[in-house]
């Protein structure tokens with residue numbers, strides 16, 4: 001169990017900067033997800049923590065100790081890879097036993113034939129057998145211990161990879177997109193299993209994924225990484241509700257947040273699509289972007305009008321795509337009651353409450369805004 | 385109806401052509417079998433016949449074994465090919481692993497040198513290598529037969545190409561588990577590369593079992609003779625113009641290869657499933 005501290009981690013491959021100064025502290029026993037689009041440097045950061053890659057500059061501390069120059073196996077971390085990375089020629093039992101054998105047996109004792117003659121090996125092998133069987137039972141793998149990885153399903157291989165990680169009782173677990181090779185249904189199931197595993201082991205988990213839903217549902221904190229930088233770190237609900245950057249707003253949440261072009265007037269009022277939206281800010285007059293989540297769009301009434309271009313009915317909820325004049329892409333609105341779906345092609349009025357609005361400046365930084373009392377009244381008049 | 389007959393004609397023709405080709409290739413082999421099974425008077429009779437009237441294979445074999453120490457030559461062949469192959473693997477696998485999976489300065493140029501090495505025929509370097517062995521005083525020994533072939537650039541190239549296909553994650557997992565770099569070569573890469581090692585083994589063993597040129601150059605003493613040299617020697621010295629025992633000896637000498645190939649072929653087909661990686 002350990003706290004992991006990263007300070008000012010930089011890394012470049014040839015001339016491209018992959019990590020541009022990452023600072024992050026992961027508390028002992030915490031479940032932190034590192035989430036971001038593909039190619040943003042998540043795996044590289046995880047590999048630096050594991051010691052598989054050397055950082056260009058910066059420091060990694062595990063349990064307070066700097067680990068530069070400490071070999072991966074000596075850092076006492078376990079890693080679960082996207083491709084599972086099981087040894088194809090070894091049985092499930094041997095796959096799980098490898099880290100224990102490497103740690104507890106000497107080179108001599110590991111020799112195929114000669115090793116058997118050494119008395120210590122017999123004793124250690126018995127301990128290892130017990131531990132592997134214990135872990136296998138926890139993961140419901142007992143029936144497959146004799147099989148080769150090639151004879152297992154994707155979900156079972158995944159569990160073997162997890163078994164190989166927990167058997168060595170590491171101070172922290174590193175997961176690199178462990179679920180992305182599974183089908184959608186199994187993925188949702190494994191999410192729950194990994195979350196339970198974390199609750200049971202109380203160990204530090206660092207979980208890398210490009211799937212924001214995975215990050216949101218499993219972790220205590222998420223760290224959103226874009227272009228080699230941590231743009232925002234916080235609890236999932238906080239990041240979802242209060243994105244500090246337009247890229248975070250766009251990345252977190254599915255379907256994506258609606259972004260409307262807007263303008264901040266010199267008196268601080270905000271306009272979009274030619275209407276004041278009852279939001280005021282202190283800023284100077286400048287163009288801005290108005291973000292509103294699909295579930296915060298109210299359809300049926302409001303100051304704006306759009307045409308229904310597409311309706312996605314998911315069963316429990318539906319998303320209406322509205323073509324709006326002045327917007328390049330359709331605006332998405334969530335409808336909770338699927339029995340009242342609008343007709344394709346029909347005109348639909350919509351609006352949103354001032355507290356649903358998240359404002360971003362032209363550079364994508366968040367602008368603090370609050371509901372403007374006068375404007376709220378106008379909106380209410382308009383919707384009557 | 386006529387359509388099905390037309391369709392049948394093509395495959396038939398193809399098979400006839402293929403069979404004819406196979407016959408041409410097999411003819412010397414069949415003739416060797418036939419000659420090895422004939423008594424001397426039938427071999428020298430003017431009429432040509434394939435099936436011997438009197439089946440004399442066992443007599444010919446007995447004579448061949450009596451006249452020359454065939455077991456010794458077979459053993460020499462075994463010692464030389466196995467040593468060469470073992471040393472080739474011992475050197476090629478770590479080299480291929482480094483070229484395929486490790487990042488270090490000069491990897492590209494080194495690999496280019498390996499490719500360049502493949503282009504050089506062994507005959508071109510025969511004389512310098514001969515002189516080197518002479519200086520070392522290693523001529524006319526097993527070492528002279530084995531040492532020049534221990535570094536196989538082809539083997540390095542082949543294994544490197546195969547190792548390229550092994551996922552990096554597997555190697556990283558091994559590092560996390562505490563396996564050393566050499567450990568990774570022997571405990572992770574070698575087992576996953578068994579099909580490639582088998583293929584290389586067939587090339588290597590066949591090439592060196594059948595090699596006539598190099599043993600002829602470096603050997604003097606018959607006690608080190610490899611099988612092809614022994615057959616040639618057999619013809620000159622012991623058997624004279626007695627073709628029956630000569631062909632029987634040739635048969636004995638190719639038999640291990642044929643048997644080994646049949647076994648390895650089964651191994652090839654079984655293969656090793658690499659699906660556990662994904």
Ligand SMILES: Nc1ncnc2c1ncn2[C@@H]1O[C@H](COP(=O)(O)OP(=O)(O)O)[C@@H](O)[C@H]1O
Pocket residue numbers: 013018036037038039040041042043044045
């Ligand atoms: N060994 C490497 N050599 C060169 N470039 C690399 C290497 N590893 C990763 N990269 C580059 O670094 C960037 C980040 O990669 P990665 O950390 O794997 O991203 P992610 O896991 O977020 O998808 C990518 O553009 C990738 O091409």
Ligand SMILES: [Mg+2]
Pocket residue numbers: 042043044176177
């Ligand atoms: Mg990745």
